[in-house]
Amino acid sequence: MEKAYKLEFTAEENEGLYVTSCGMSKTQPHHHFGPAIKPHHMIHYILSGKGIFKLKGKEYKLGEGSGFLITPDELAYYEADEDDPWTYVWVGFGGKMAASTVEQLSLSAKQPIFHNTNSDKIYSIVHDMMEHNTFSIADLLERNGQLHLFLSVVAGSLISERGESESANNYVQKAISFIQGNYYNPIKVTDVADYVCINRSYLYTLFEKTLGVSPQQYLSSYRISKACDLLKVTDLPIESIAISSGYNDPLVFTKAFRLDKGMSPSNYRKAHKSDLLAGGKENLKQVEKYLEGKTK
Secondary structure: OEEEEEEEOOOOOOOOOEEEEEEEEEEOOOOEEEEEOOOOEEEEEEEEOEEEEEEOOEEEEEEOOEEEEEOOOOOEEEEEOOOOEOEEEEEEEEOOOHHHHHHHOOOOOOOOEEEOOOHHHHHHHHHHHHHOOOOOHHHHHHHHHHHHHHHHHHHHOOOOOOOHHHHHHHHHHHHHHHHHHHOOOOOOHHHHHHHHOOOHHHHHHHHHHHOOOOHHHHHHHHHHHHHHHHHHHOOOOHHHHHHHOOOOOHHHHHHHHHHHHOOOHHHHHHHHHHHHHHHHHHHHHHHHHHHHHHHO
16 A cells, blocks of 8 residues: 555647656555556656665666656556655646656666756756646646756756766767857857866766767867868958968967968968869869870
8 A cells, every 4th residue: 555645637749848747655555556557657756765676677776766668558566665665746747748758767668767866956846847737738847847946956966877978979969069059159178068068077077078089179189170170261351260270360360270281271372273274174184185195
C-alpha cells in the first residue's frame, strides 16, 4: 500500500508539451508497480528512502536524490525497499515535443537514471502543479509552465549514466558548433560556455583534454582560417575581412593573424595571390598544349 495523492489530466496530442499526471507518494515496504507500461513519458524523483527500478532487463538500486524515466510503451517495474521505503514525486507528460525534449535531457530507455540535488525545488514545483488542478485555461497554462520549470531543474544538474567521456565529448561538439556558427560575431569564450551550460574553467579543461587546445585558441584559429579564405579569393579591405572574421579592431586582427600565420594579412594575400596566379598560368599552358594536339 501507499499514501498517494495524484492527479490525471487530458490534453490534445498535438500540443507541444503538457502534463498528463503528477503526484506524490509515501510508500509502504515492498510497494510496487508493474511490470506494466505507461502511455506517456513519466519521471519519478526520490525525496527520501530507497528502492529498485527495472527497465529493459536492467535493475537499478536508487535512493534519495535519484530519479528515473519511464518511456511510453516500455515494460517497467519499481519497488520500495523493505527497511527504508521511498517517498517520491512524479510527473507524466506528453505532446509532440515530449520525445525530443527527453532526448535533449540525455535520458532514454537505455539510460533512464539521473541524479539531482535540488529536491526542495522539485518538490515545490510538483506541489504547485497539484495546486492548479482544474481544467480552466489559467490552471492549464500554470501547470504546463511548471512542467517546463520541472524539466529545466532536472536538466540543470543532470548527471546521466552515459559516461564522463561521452558527456565531455557532447559539450565539446556543441561548443564547436556554436563557434563555427557564430565566429563572425564578437563572441567570447564565456558566451560559448553559457551556450553549453557549463562554466568557463570546465570548458577549458574539456577542450584541453579533447582537442589539446584551449577554447580561446580554437576560436582564434577558426576565425583566422576563415580570414585566410577571404584573403585568397576576395579583394576586400583588411578591415572588412577583420570584421567578417569576428574582429572589431583591425589592429587586434592583424596581431592575431601574424601570431597564427607568421606574417601580416597583406603579405599572406600577396603570397597566395601569386600562387593562384602561377597556378592559373600553368593550367592555361596545359589547356593550350592540349588544344594544339587536337588541331594537328
